[in-house]
Amino acid sequence: MSSVAPAQQSGPVAEQASASTARVAEIRRQADGVVGIVLTDPAGGRLPDWAPGAHIDLVLPDGTTRQYSLCGDRWDAHAYRVAVLREPSSRGGSAYVHDSLREGDLVGLGGPRNSFPLVPAPRYLFVAGGIGITPLLPMIAQADMVGADWTLLYGGRSRNSMAFLDELGRHGDRVRVAPQDETGLLDLPAFLGTPREDTRIYACGPAPLLDALADATADWPSTSARTERFVARERSGSGSDSSFEVTLARSGRTISVGRDETALEAIGAAGVDVLSSCRQGTCGTCETTVLEGRPDHRDSILDDDDRQAGDCMYPCVSRAVPGDRLVLDL
Numbered sequence: 001m002s003s004v005a006p007a008q009q010s011g012p013v014a015e016q017a018s019a020s021t022a023r024v025a026e027i028r029r030q031a032d033g034v035v036g037i038v039l040t041d042p043a044g045g046r047l048p049d050w051a052p053g054a055h056i057d058l059v060l061p062d063g064t065t066r067q068y069s070l071c072g073d074r075w076d077a078h079a080y081r082v083a084v085l086r087e088p089s090s091r092g093g094s095a096y097v098h099d100s101l102r103e104g105d106l107v108g109l110g111g112p113r114n115s116f117p118l119v120p121a122p123r124y125l126f127v128a129g130g131i132g133i134t135p136l137l138p139m140i141a142q143a144d145m146v147g148a149d150w151t152l153l154y155g156g157r158s159r160n161s162m163a164f165l166d167e168l169g170r171h172g173d174r175v176r177v178a179p180q181d182e183t184g185l186l187d188l189p190a191f192l193g194t195p196r197e198d199t200r201i202y203a204c205g206p207a208p209l210l211d212a213l214a215d216a217t218a219d220w221p222s223t224s225a226r227t228e229r230f231v232a233r234e235r236s237g238s239g240s241d242s243s244f245e246v247t248l249a250r251s252g253r254t255i256s257v258g259r260d261e262t263a264l265e266a267i268g269a270a271g272v273d274v275l276s277s278c279r280q281g282t283c284g285t286c287e288t289t290v291l292e293g294r295p296d297h298r299d300s301i302l303d304d305d306d307r308q309a310g311d312c313m314y315p316c317v318s319r320a321v322p323g324d325r326l327v328l329d330l
């Protein structure tokens, strides 16, 4: 992922996200290959409120759209901060940000949206891998502000590649910095300790780290750990792509979703717009309320309890359980 960007796309898909305009007020190096960008309203006005875990769509002047976690001060209504990692293979997006974006440029802005919210808890364990530190920074600020007991385990390739170490330094022993070239892979079992009912675990980073965290928290209560993935999970759900019917409750229309199309595409073809962005089930933009029927969830956002509840779905990837039909609040 480019920074904490669940997904990326360009062209027509980018236009699906509603975008206002922001000005690049500051670009600052945060680590090797990482720049921090401060965005402001071009007219000096307030920006929409957000909460820890939220991300925005950034529509770059070259037409690409990327999602980035907000990593600044949520109480500053006049500035957003994101951090962008240069992806080695990038030819758009992060390369554009690093090579071409300049202070004063205008960019499109969508969101903020939050599919990784921080729930109240007396104790938090935060786990970050590389640029995955970004959504956790405002969570840490919040946890600190409310006096929660919290600890961060922060891994990265090397100290030089790890952004925001200077800002985190003020928290002393609460922050455990573990560069791989000094200490090896993160020792998650040692960090997590014994399962505790009062503790919430928030993690963001590359897939191998999150997979290791899933293994390490297997004995924890099912609601303990929340993670944000940069790219879509290996496909979950039933795996079959049979056709199914969707009824749009507000108009009463029923449309058929073919086996080779997504529900989002079929709904769009029927002339009903659902806001979308990543189209990979990672950004949360297309969240839709389910009124009836059982969704076959294939997103990378919902946890097991959310899936069990079955009252919302992401139609860019999710379908109906084979043989069932869905009634959606559209």
Ligand code: FES
Pocket: 275, 276, 277, 278, 279, 280, 281, 282, 283, 284, 285, 286, 287, 299, 314, 315, 316, 317
């Ligand atoms: S468009 Fe991103 S989750 Fe559906």
